Amino acid sequence: MSDSETNGPGWHATATVGAVLFGLAAVIGYDVTLMAPAQAVGVGPTAAMRIVALLLVVLGLAHVAKALRMRAALHGKKTSELGAVLTNRAALGWVLGGLIGMILILQLGGGFVIGSTWLFVSTARAFGQSIRIKSPAIGFLLAAIVFAFFTRALSLSLPAGPLERLFLG
Amino acid sequence: MEVFTLLGQGLLVAIQPGNLLFAGIGVLLGTLVGILPGISPSLTVALLLPITFKLDPTGSIIMFAGIYFGGMYGSSTTAILLNTPGEAASIATAIEGHRMAKAGRGGPALATAAIGSFVAGLIATIGISVLAPWLVDFAVQFGPWDYFALMVLAFVTVSATFGDSVLRGITSLALGLVLGLVGIDKLTGQSRLAFGVPALLDGVSITTLAVGLFAMGETLYIASRFTGVQEKIEAVRGSLWMTKEDWQRSWKPWLRGIGLGFPIGALPAGGAEVPTLLSYTLERKLAVKPEEFGKGAIEGVAGPEAANNAAATGTLVPLLALGLPTSATAAMMLAGFQQYGLVPGPLLFVTNADLVWGLIASFFIGNLMLLVLNLPLVGLWVRLLKVPQPWLYAGILVFAVMGTLAANPSTVELVMLVTFGICGYLMRCWDYPVAPMIVGLILGPMAESQFRRALQISLGDGLVFFKHAGSATLLALALLALVAPLIFKGLKRFKGDDA
Numbered sequence: 001m002s003d004s005e006t007n008g009p010g011w012h013a014t015a016t017v018g019a020v021l022f023g024l025a026a027v028i029g030y031d032v033t034l035m036a037p038a039q040a041v042g043v044g045p046t047a048a049m050r051i052v053a054l055l056l057v058v059l060g061l062a063h064v065a066k067a068l069r070m071r072a073a074l075h076g077k078k079t080s081e082l083g084a085v086l087t088n089r090a091a092l093g094w095v096l097g098g099l100i101g102m103i104l105i106l107q108l109g110g111g112f113v114i115g116s117t118w119l120f121v122s123t124a125r126a127f128g129q130s131i132r133i134k135s136p137a138i139g140f141l142l143a144a145i146v147f148a149f150f151t152r153a154l155s156l157s158l159p160a161g162p163l164e165r166l167f168l169g
Numbered sequence: 170m171e172v173f174t175l176l177g178q179g180l181l182v183a184i185q186p187g188n189l190l191f192a193g194i195g196v197l198l199g200t201l202v203g204i205l206p207g208i209s210p211s212l213t214v215a216l217l218l219p220i221t222f223k224l225d226p227t228g229s230i231i232m233f234a235g236i237y238f239g240g241m242y243g244s245s246t247t248a249i250l251l252n253t254p255g256e257a258a259s260i261a262t263a264i265e266g267h268r269m270a271k272a273g274r275g276g277p278a279l280a281t282a283a284i285g286s287f288v289a290g291l292i293a294t295i296g297i298s299v300l301a302p303w304l305v306d307f308a309v310q311f312g313p314w315d316y317f318a319l320m321v322l323a324f325v326t327v328s329a330t331f332g333d334s335v336l337r338g339i340t341s342l343a344l345g346l347v348l349g350l351v352g353i354d355k356l357t358g359q360s361r362l363a364f365g366v367p368a369l370l371d372g373v374s375i376t377t378l379a380v381g382l383f384a385m386g387e388t389l390y391i392a393s394r395f396t397g398v399q400e401k402i403e404a405v406r407g408s409l410w411m412t413k414e415d416w417q418r419s420w421k422p423w424l425r426g427i428g429l430g431f432p433i434g435a436l437p438a439g440g441a442e443v444p445t446l447l448s449y450t451l452e453r454k455l456a457v458k459p460e461e462f463g464k465g466a467i468e469g470v471a472g473p474e475a476a477n478n479a480a481a482t483g484t485l486v487p488l489l490a491l492g493l494p495t496s497a498t499a500a501m502m503l504a505g506f507q508q509y510g511l512v513p514g515p516l517l518f519v520t521n522a523d524l525v526w527g528l529i530a531s532f533f534i535g536n537l538m539l540l541v542l543n544l545p546l547v548g549l550w551v552r553l554l555k556v557p558q559p560w561l562y563a564g565i566l567v568f569a570v571m572g573t574l575a576a577n578p579s580t581v582e583l584v585m586l587v588t589f590g591i592c593g594y595l596m597r598c599w600d601y602p603v604a605p606m607i608v609g610l611i612l613g614p615m616a617e618s619q620f621r622r623a624l625q626i627s628l629g630d631g632l633v634f635f636k637h638a639g640s641a642t643l644l645a646l647a648l649l650a651l652v653a654p655l656i657f658k659g660l661k662r663f664k665g666d667d668a
Contacts, residue, residue, distance in 0.1 A: 009599035017340065017599070024347055031362050043624045045354035045361060048617040052346050059340050066336065091392040095566070099385070099587045102570060107580050112571070119570060120563040126392045129559035142564060146571055154223050156575040 011070035018063030025056035091126040098122030111161015116143035176298050179526025183534050188231050191224070192531050195232035196538045199239020204246050204550050205561060206253045207391060210481075211498040211607075212383040213240030216568055218376050218505060219575040226509040227524050231531040233505050237498060238290065238535045241481055242543055243550070245282045245474055250275060250403050251554055257442040258477045261449035265462070265469030270403035272465050276547075277411045281467055283543055284411075285423040285475040290536035293431045293482035297489070297529055300435060304490035305515045313622040314634050316491075318643035320616040323487075323495055325647045326436075328605035335654055337601045344592075345609020348373045349617075356621065368581035375504040375611050377573055379497065381586045382603045384569040386593020388562045393594070395558075419471040422452050426475030434483025448476035482532065489513050489525060492615070497604040500611045 009017070032046045032053070098119040105115035120139030121131055129135050147164060150156045182188060198220070203213040217236050221229035248259040249266035262282065269278040311319075328338035351362045352372030363369040411419065429451070430444040452472040453462045462469055485502070487493040492514035494500040506513050511521065518525055543550070556564075573586050596603055627633035635641045 013599050021340070021343070024344075028347070028350070028362065031364075035359055035361070043621045043629070045357050045359050048613075048620070049350055049361060052343065052350060052613075055339075055343050056347070059336070059343055062336055063340070087393045088395045089393075091395045092389060095389055095392045095562075096587075096591075098566065099570075099583075099590070103580060103583050103587070106574075106583065112574065116567045116570065120567050123388070123392075123563035123566050124559035127395055127559035127562055128397050129557075129563075135559070135563075138560065139563065139567070142567060146567065150219070150571065150575060154220065156219060156222060157578055158571065158574050159578055 011067040011074065014063050014070060015067035018060045018067060021056045021060035021063060025053045025060065028053040028056070094122050094126035098126070105161075106159050109161055111164045112147050112158045113140065113143040113163050114161055115159075116146070172298050172302060175302075175522070175526050176530060178523070179528075179530035180533070182227065182523055182527030183231065183530040188228055188527065188531065189534065191228045191232040192235045192534050193538055193542075195235020196239040196535055196542060199236035199241075200243040200246075200539070200543060200550065201239075201553065202236075203240030203243025204553050205243075205556070205565070206247050206251055206554065207387050208240075208244075208565070209383060209497075210237060210240035210244055211379060211496075211501050211604075212387075213237075213243070214498060214501040214505070215376055215379040215383065216565075216572055218501070218508075219572045221505065222508070222575065226511060226521075227527055229509075230505060230524065230528055231535075233502060234528060234531055235535045235538070237481070237502065238286075238478075238532070238539055241478060242283065242286060242539050245286070245477070246279060246543075246547075246550055247554065249278050249282065249470070250551060258445045258473075258480070260442075261445045261473035262470055262477075264449070265466050267403065268463070268465030269467065269470065274465060274467075275403055277415050277467060278465075278470050279547060280411045280544060281415065281419045281471045282474040283540055285419065285426065285471045286478040287536050287540045288423050289427045289430065289475040289478040290482055290532060290539075292427050293434075293479040294529060294532040294536075296431050296435070297482060297486055297532075300486050301490045301529075302518065304486065305518050308491055308515045311639070312637065313619040313626065314637050314640040315643065317616055317619040317623055318634060318640035318647070319491065319493065320612055320619065322643050322647040322650065323493055323612060324605075324609070324616075325650045327495060327608045328602070329651050329654060333600065333602075335651070337599075338605050341596065341601050341603065342605040342609040345378075345606035345611075346613040348378065348606075348610045349613030355614075355618065366581060368577075368579050372614075373585070373610060374577060374582070375500060375607065376576055377582060377586050378589055378610055379501055379504075379607055380569045380572060381589025382593035382596070382606065384565055385586065385590025386597055386603070388566055389590060389594035390597045391558075391562065393598075415467055418457070418467050421455075422448070422468045422472035423475040425451060425455075426472040426477075427479040430476035430479030431483040434480030435486040444476040444480045445473040448472040489517070489529075490515065492517075494608060494611055497607045500607045503611055 028049050032049050035046055098121075101122060102115040102119040105118060106112070117136060117139040120142065121135045124135045124139070125131055147158055151158055183192070198217055199210075199213055202208060202216060203210055208216075214233065214236055221232055224232065244259050245262050245266070247253050248263035249270050252263050252267040266278045266282065269275060324342055328342035329335040347362075349372075351369055353360050353363075353370050360370055426444070426448045429448050433444045433447075449469055449472060452466075452468040453459060456462060456466060456468050458466065481496075481498065484494075484496050484499045487495055488499045488502060490513075492503070492512060494503045503513060511517060511524070570583065570586070573582055576582075593603060595601075596606075623633050624631070634644060
């Protein structure tokens with residue numbers, strides 16, 4: 001079975017998660033102070049927030065303690081033994097770029113089909129498909145079919161842009 | 170025998186042509202999506218949820234069940250032919266099934282998986298019909314303190330007991346609980362953690378979280394590990410049919426798998442991973458030809474697959490009878506119910522008896538359809554596995570975004586989707602389980618309302634949870650379930666030092 005000391009995140013990651021947990025607890029604590037005082041009878045909406053914030057603090061402390069232990073255990077060992085897996089940052093960037101681009105296109109009123117085509121092309125690029133005619137063509141066709149099917153056959157609403165209004169208006 | 174009358178009535182609902190059609194479409198779509206590498210059954214359900222938005226409740230929930238079983242079946246096909254288990258519960262299948270496929274026995278491997286799942290589905294459905302009404306009778310007497318204690322137990326078992334790490338499991342659960350706090354408080358109408366963003370007042374959608382964590386997270390993870398090499402698919406060579414020996418070696422593992430899977434699934438213990446791995450270990454011990462294990466033993470596919478399907482069906486017992494989702498997929502099913510304002514639990518058996526029994530009966534039909542559709546169509550499914558990675562993941566993302574937009578057309582929702590995706594990616598990298606977060610989001614608010622109701626009845630006495638025998642026992646069990654893995658780990662380490 002996997003041992004938690006060798007499997008899972010390293011001490012940097014563990015410490016980061018601990019910090020995030022403290023941050024979340026602080027946000028909840030801040031929000032509690034903004035809320036109206038509790039009624040006289042029963043438990044108000046802040047009780048659960050306090051409990052969850054407390055849980056977060058406990059978990060955060062546990063993460064920090066674990067990170068310190070892991071760092072102590074690593075002390076003196078060569079860092080090259082860590083054997084980190086190489087991350088394909090370019091591919092990650094393309095996928096995220098696709099998603100953020102899609103959000104921007106929708107925000108600017110470009111519509112579902114153009115946004116999805118961009119998302120499709122960008123994701124395909126992340127997996128090694130070059131941005132030539134094939135990828136945009138498939139993406140555009142897929143997006144158009146999806147848009148037509150879901151808005152017409154299932155009468156769901158998807159954001160429409162100039163293209164959608166022109167052809168399916 | 171009242172149960173069988175009710176089940177018979179349910180069967181009449183399920184075989185109405187319209188519902189039969191929905192079950193069939195569900196099974197086909199579920200298999201179609203579930204077979205794509207890297208897509209787990211719960212993601213299949215999450216991605217296909219928007220399709221059911223505009224149908225009537227009975228039809229759409231029957232379709233949902235079809236999608237669920239189809240997704241599970243598709244996932245095991247991928248495990249056998251591609252060695253890519255879509256979920257942890259298919260790992261055992263991938264070990265032996267893929268070896269069988271390599272040795273040219275892919276057909277029998279797929280067949281024993283399908284027939285085993287079918288048998289498991291049948292027996293487990295009968296199990297539901299017997300167990301659920303009994304549990305409902307029992308649950309009617311539950312007070313809010315009992316429900317709260319039961320949910321605490323579910324929290325612990327889902328996040329801590331069976332995972333690799335108690336700390337990581339509970340952290341994931343806590344993140345889900347935080348998300349569950351967001352939105353308008355139902356009792357007082359005050360907004361929590363919304364920070365003036367109108368889209369957050371409705372709370373965080375379970376679909377957005379599931380699609381973000383699974384679809385986005387998985388795509389980002391695969392992209393970050395992308396090296397340009399595509400996995401090799403084993404062609405299905407030779408006969409599709411099982412020989413007499415295959416049958417002889419399969420039927421006992423099926424039954425043992427069901428025996429392990431259904432009870433563990435029906436307990437609020439969550440997930441099908443434990444019974445599948447137990448079944449694999451058991452078959453390995455009992456095998457007539459133990460030397461074949463690791464080289465493609467049919468028992469190693471038959472047992473775990475039956476256990477997987479039985480456990481998945483078993484998780485529907487607490488879901489239907491108590492409204493308690495104990496796995497990511499059950500949480501998605503609950504989201505499906507909620508979109509029609511239906512609340513699973515004891516009351517549903519009274520108010521919507523037709524729907525509940527129609528749904529249970531449609532499990533029979535869904536499983537039968539799976540068997541009839543999947544084996545003959547295996548050639549088609551294999552072709553789906555050959556979709557090149559760029560098109561596959563690009564398509565998954567387009568569908569994920571489409572589903573989110575269809576449910577809630579706002580930019581804030583999309584930003585949340587991407588944020589959850591990044592969160593899912595990091596959790597995947599650092600080995601945090603994702604399912605507890607989803608269960609936390611859906612069960613957290615439910616637990617809170619039971620907690621407050623209990624305290625209102627007891628006029629603020631916090632000891633109310635310990636004054637009732639039921640809730641006190643459940644809370645003690647929860648504590649035990651939390652501490653047990655820590656003690657066992659301590660023992661293991663102690664032994665390890667000793668050796």
